[in-house]
Every structure is written in C-alpha cells, then in structure tokens.
C-alpha cells in the first residue's frame with residue numbers, strides 16, 4: 001500500500017518519445033493546428049481550468065491560444081459513448097455550491113439535471129467471505145478491534161476522519177495551527193489507536209495512492225469542503241449513497257468543455273503537447289512537440305503537475321513550484337462499465353453492489369433514474385490498487401475484473417455485458433482523478449506552489465484552495481486570468 005506512486009511513472013525520455021510520436025506528421029497538419037504564432041496569452045491545457053481562463057481573458061479583449069496535448073478538450077471531463085450507452089469516465093457530479101460551473105452552463109445553454117444513477121446496497125466481501133452489512137459487527141472475518149468492529153468497512157475512512165475533523169472552515173487547512181496534521185494518514189490513524197486491520201480496510205476507499213502516502217491534512221481539507229456541500233453524517237459513506245445534492249450535465253459531462261471551447265474566438269490547438277517553456281525579454285515562448293513555437297506576453301500553465309513534470313522550464317522554476325511538480329501525487333482511478341442483463345441479485349438474494357478487499361475494490365450497481373431498473377454496474381478502483389494494474393491495457397484489466405466478479409459472485413456469470421473502461425493513471429497528461437498532498441507537502445509548498453513566476457501563471461484543480469473538483473478548476477482558471485488582467 002505504501003508503494004510510491006512515482007516509481008510507476010515512465011522516464012522523461014519515454015514520455016517525450018511518446019509525445020513526439022503522437023505529434024501530427026508533416027504534410028498532414030489539420031486545420032486546427034494552424035493557429036496564430038504570437039498572442040497575448042498562451043494557455044497549456046484545455047480542461048475546465050484552461051478553458052475558463054481563456055474565456056475570461058478573451059472576454060477582456062486579449063488574444064489567447066489554448067494548446068492541448070490530447071485529441072480532445074475537457075481533460076478530466078470525459079464521456080464515453082458506445083452502442084447507445086453513455087458512461088461518465090471522469091467528473092459527473094456538479095455540487096450545489098458550484099457557482100462557476102453552474103454559471104458557465106447557464107451562459108452556454110448547457111442543461112443540468114438532478115437525475116443520476118441511483119445507488120443500491122452493498123454486499124461485503126472481506127477476507128475471503130461474502131456477508132451482508134448487518135452481519136459485519138459480529139462476523140469472524142471482521143479483524144478490527146473494539147468499537148471499530150461496528151463501523152462498516154466502507155464507512156471507516158470517511159467516518160473516522162469526519163469524526164476527527166479539526167476544522168470546519170474550508171480555508172482553515174492552510175492555517176499554521178493545522179500543519180500538525182500534515183503527517184501520513186496511516187500514522188495519524190495509528191496515533192488515534194486504530195488497528196492495522198481497520199487501516200487496511202479504510203485504505204480501500206482513500207482517494208489517494210494510499211493512507212501511508214497521503215497527508216491526513218489533505219483528507220481533512222477535502223472533508224471540510226464536502227461538509228460545506230452537505231456531507232456531514234459520519235455514519236454514511238462519501239461514495240455510493242445519495243448524501244449530497246448534486247446535478248449532472250445533460251448529454252454528458254463533456255458537453256460543457258466542448259461548449260466552452262466552441263465559444264472561444266481562437267480554436268484550441270489539439271494534439272499539441274507543450275514540451276518546453278522559455279521566459280525572457282518580456283515574453284514567454286512555448287515549444288510544442290511538433291517543434292512549433294508560440295510566443296505570448298503571458299502563459300497560463302493549466303495542466304496537472306503530474307504532466308507539467310515533462311515540460312522543461314528555462315530558467316528553472318523556484319523551489320516551491322519545482323518541488324510541488326516533482327513530488328506531485330495523484331490518485332490513479334480506473335473504471336469499468338457494464339450493462340446488467342440479468343438481475344443476478346434475485347438469483348442469490350444478496351444486495352446488488354459489492355464492496356470488497358479484492359483487487360477490483362468496488363462495484364456499484366445503479367438504478368436508472370428513468371426506469372427504476374438496476375441496469376448498470378460500474379467497477380471503480382482507486383489509488384495504488386489502480387496503479388498496480390496500470391501496466392496493462394484497460395481491456396486486459398477488464399478481463400481480470402470479469403474473472404474476479406465471477407469467482408466471488410457466481411450469479412454474475414452471464415449477467416453482465418462489458419461496455420467500456422478507462423484508466424486515468426494511464427493517461428500521460430493527467431495520471432489520476434485528483435491531486436493530493438503527501439505527508440509534509442502542505443507545509444513545504446502548498447502556499448507557494450501556484451504563485452506566478454514572472455509571466456508564467458498556474459491553474460488547475462491541484463491549486464485548489466476553497467473549492468474542489470470541477471469548481472476548483474474553474475476557480476483557479478479564473479484566479480490566473482485575474483492575475484494577468486491586473487498586469488496587462
């Protein structure tokens with residue numbers, strides 16, 4: 001569990017080789033690749049952060065060129081569509097307090113709906129045994145101790161940290177008084193007397209590489225934000241139940257970034273990874289993998305720090321930014337979507353969803369909000385669990401998932417059609433679903449890691465202060481745009 005996620009990252013040489021291999025071939029340059037060479041602001045990354053910065057800057061009359069490494073806009077908003085099935089492979093839930101996301105939707109005529117997949121109850125499978133939640137507290141396979149025994153495994157992590165939450169104010173995580181919590185979450189739990197068996201189970205739900213490698217303060221920061229959104233009950237899991245008010249983007253999450261990109265005056269340059277940034281003479285030059293150089297008065301780096309690691313900066317960045325980039329930790333995530341063809345739970349009489357200590361971790365069976373039928377199963381693996389499988393294609397991973405499901409739950413054999421899956425850990429331009437801090441990292445660089453360096457500004461959810469998820473991307477894109485507008 002404590003394996004350092006960075007040891008899984010490819011070498012710089014391998015990544016640059018990959019980038020160059022994906023650059024457009026000479027003579028086949030598509031229309032979007034012919035953008036202006038000189039603009040007021042170059043923006044690296046067409047996720048919500050980069051697109052929001054671009055929209056604000058263009059709105060104030062500046063010329064902007066967004067460059068995007070992949071073949072699509074949206075970054076971690078990614079909707080898969082196959083055989084009439086629509087799968088959110090990235091962000092889907094728009095929180096009630098997401099003012100900027102909601103405002104962008106309303107400006108761009110992007111619809112929001114409150115209808116999303118309805119969760120179903122979990123069957124537990126722990127230490128080789130399947131059991132119902134009501135049997136957990138007294139089950140022989142429950143190796144936790146004392147009062148822990150009655151806490152369901154899928155509530156352990158958020159429930160315990162929710163009870164220990166040292167602050168409720170979403171901004172308080174950066175208060176010097178709270179830096180005492182900037183230690184390994186696993187160490188924090190041990191200091192509270194939590195058993196190793198409980199730590200092992202809590203680790204399955206952590207949205208970070210592992211409880212050993214994530215800072216307790218990082219967890220507290222996100223829980224304080226989730227509290228503001230309405231997640232206050234320590235007896236409920238954060239995932240897999242309806243515990244917060246949220247909306248979904250009509251037609252799929254990627255509808256929003258596509259609409260934001262379409263509203264820009266200058267089209268986003270796709271398949272254009274930035275590989276080098278050079279600052280001097282009152283300008284910033286950005287070299288793309290195909291050799292093109294774009295010049296701007298300012299630059300917004302709105303790519304995740306896991307990907308910024310592969311961009312060479314001249315002169316080098318100051319320590320806070322350089323250390324944050326070199327040490328950036330992301331929570332790998334892989335999802336597998338299945339259509340349910342037979343009600344397997346009627347055959348074995350057990351709850352439809354699964355929460356396990358097996359490599360596939362969790363399987364959420366969801367009811368359709370339209371028909372009420374339980375028709376979708378999403379297997380969701382997070383952190384080191386996902387990284388462990390990321391040496392192979394997601395289709396090969398799905399074979400393992402199917403085999404494991406059949407082994408632990410024979411009624412599922414012939415009851416599922418695999419549709420599609422996606423691994424964020426394998427995406428070289430993102431590497432995970434979100435940035436988290438490792439022990440000591442909040443203290444070392446959280447305050448300064450997003451500060452502008454001359455004409456270079458930074459945005460992206462990894463720089464979140466008050467918000468989280470999509471809203472934090474919008475927040476940080478807006479902040480970078482404001483910094484530039486104050487200077488321009």
Ligand SMILES: Cc1cc2nc3c(=O)[nH]c(=O)nc-3n(C[C@H](O)[C@H](O)[C@H](O)COP(=O)(O)OP(=O)(O)OC[C@H]3O[C@@H](n4cnc5c(N)ncnc54)[C@H](O)[C@@H]3O)c2cc1C
Nearest residue numbers: 045047048049069075076091092093274460461469470473
């Ligand atoms: C599985 C999953 C579930 C999630 N669920 C939710 C949810 O329900 N609700 C919620 O609010 N949030 C959720 N999130 C988080 C949310 O998606 C992110 O916080 C947000 O989209 C991040 O936006 P961003 O612009 O900061 O980064 P990104 O969306 O990652 O965009 C960065 C862009 O930079 C590009 N890039 C990288 N390197 C380069 C380079 N060298 N040159 C050019 N371009 C580059 C990338 O290709 C990418 O398109 C989820 C994320 C995932 C993956």
